[in-house]
Amino acid sequence: MVAYLDAAATTRVSPQVAEVVLHWMIEDFGNSGSRTHEYGARAKRAVARARESLAHHLSARPDELIFTSGATESNNLALLGLAPYGEKQNRRHIISSAIEHKAVLEPLEHLSSRGFEVDLIEPGPSGRVSVEAVLERLRPDTLMVSLMHVNNETGVIQPVAELAEQLRTTSTYLHVDAAQGFGKLPDDLRAPIDLVSFSGHKIGAPKGVGGLLIRRRGRDTVPLTPLMYGGGQERKLRPGTLPVPLIVGLAKAVEVFESERTKWLAEAAEFRNRLLKALEKTRFRLNGDQEHVVPHILNLSFEGVDAEALILQLKDYAALATGSACTSASYTPSHVLSAMGIPEADASNGLRLSWFPDQANELDIEDFGNVIANYQAGIRT
Structure with a gap:
């Protein structure tokens, strides 16, 4: 073997998750956007329960969480979706690190071609970016900081919770790619991080589903612009028919893993x-x-x-x-x-x-x- x-x-899909996914594929197969029959109503209720459960896992409100196809899409929506606000406010400075996943580095390259100044921190042999290294680079025009939670190659944990506390009193937004830490180190992600990207397939959920947490600052939400258009789903930020089986499977995977x-x-x-x-x-x-x-x-x-x-x-x-x-x-x-x-x-x-x-x-x-x-x-x- x-x-x-x-x-x-x-990761391998958990058998308990596979059972739930199969049920919502072949029995309760309704579209959560269908309002005229019970199939759609059951699907809508299932999505609502999943959203509530996942938001609770992150100490957030259900309406602060939208579903995506995974962390790569969530990263793109967080980074590229905040860019129009930065351009309007003349805040085009972004701080990140040179050890980010390509799903962050490549959107940042695109923003650089649009006139944004991207400041990439090299962490040194430890592979850990210090909070001080980020804070000393902050400027009045710094739109956001994007720092991964757990490095996907080295497994080194970045100090995102501490950084979130420091940035919460500034006008700079914090985005965290939590693909590797989601489910495993939940306490870090319950810190006041503005944007959290995650996937399900790292913890026994199916591939093709994840989410973006868009945490409010008081009454203010992060001013994201959608990247796609074509429906009112997911707060008008991510259109398209919701993959109910995958969403329910994601919530089940977190439940199983948490236990x-x-x-x-x-x-x-x-x-x-x-x-x-x-x-x-x-x-x-x-x-x-x-x-x-x-x-x-x-x-x-x-x-x-x-x-x-x-x-x-x-x-x-x-x-x-x-x-x-x-x-x-x-x-x-x-x-x-x-x-x-x-x-x-x-x-x-x-x-x-x-x-x-x-x-x-x-x-x-x-x-x-x-x-x-x-x-x-x-x-x-």
């Missing part, structure tokens, strides 16, 4: 400790601040080996990746590791191991470590 060690890319979260975190940490123990026979460096990291993501560079070749050596043991699934076709050094100032040889050979404990426990850890050690010693298995 090949163990699955690529959970940062996506198991404490145990899950402990088991993920226990697997991490056993894995690092087995790797003591190899030569590697850990990338990122290990004092501020989630328990289920490891980023390592193994001395003297090519990461892609090593993955082939390990294919009968584990499914893993060099980094983000969105850039896995590229063999260039990781932009995250490069931005951390890690030497090119190590940045080119960064290997990401990420897991859910129930799937990771299928791994024969001792054999896994032996294969790497033998490969480093020049023995081809």
Whole structure:
């Protein structure tokens, strides 16, 4: 059995979630926008319950949450949707980091081409952006700060909750890409963050559904402009027929994960400790601040080996990746590791191991470590 060690890319849908999704696909299959019959009414009520449950998870109001296809769409709506307000107010300065996911960096590149000044912070070897580094760059014309919650390659947790408290008294909005931390570290996301993007498929929900939390500041809401038009759904910010099965599945996934979260975190940490123990026979460096990291993501560079070749050596043991699934076709050094100032040889050979404990426990850890050690010693298995 090949163990699955690529959970940062996506996860298996929970059986409990799959059951709920199937029900709303083949039995209660109504359109939540249909107002003239019970099928539509039941779908509308299901969406409302899901919205209320997810908003409660984030300590927000139901009307502050809209559904999207996932974090990438939410990031685009948050970043590009706030741009017209910035242009109108002559506030075209944006602070972000060089280690963001491409779903943030590429919209920022687009804004740069429109005349926005994008200030990207390089965090150094820790991979953690300091609050002070952000605050010292604030200007009267700073429209927003966009900082991810948990880095998708290194697992390093960014200080978004602390930053939110600092920015709440300013006119600068804070956007957080919470794709990797959603569900796992909910307390951080309950801080007064203005915009929170998330996906469901990192915690056992189906692919293709997520959300954007648009948290009010008192009576004022974030002044977003829609990117698409064609209906009044989702506060007129995201038109289109709502995918009721996926939305209900997302809410169920959060419910299931929340009930198991404490145990899950402990088991993920226990697997991490056993894995690092087995790797003591190899030569590697850990990338990122290990004092501020989630328990289920490891980023390592193994001395003297090519990461892609090593993955082939390990294919009968584990499914893993060099980094983000969105850039896995590229063999260039990781932009995250490069931005951390890690030497090119190590940045080119960064290997990401990420897991859910129930799937990771299928791994024969001792054999896994032996294969790497033998490969480093020049023995081809």
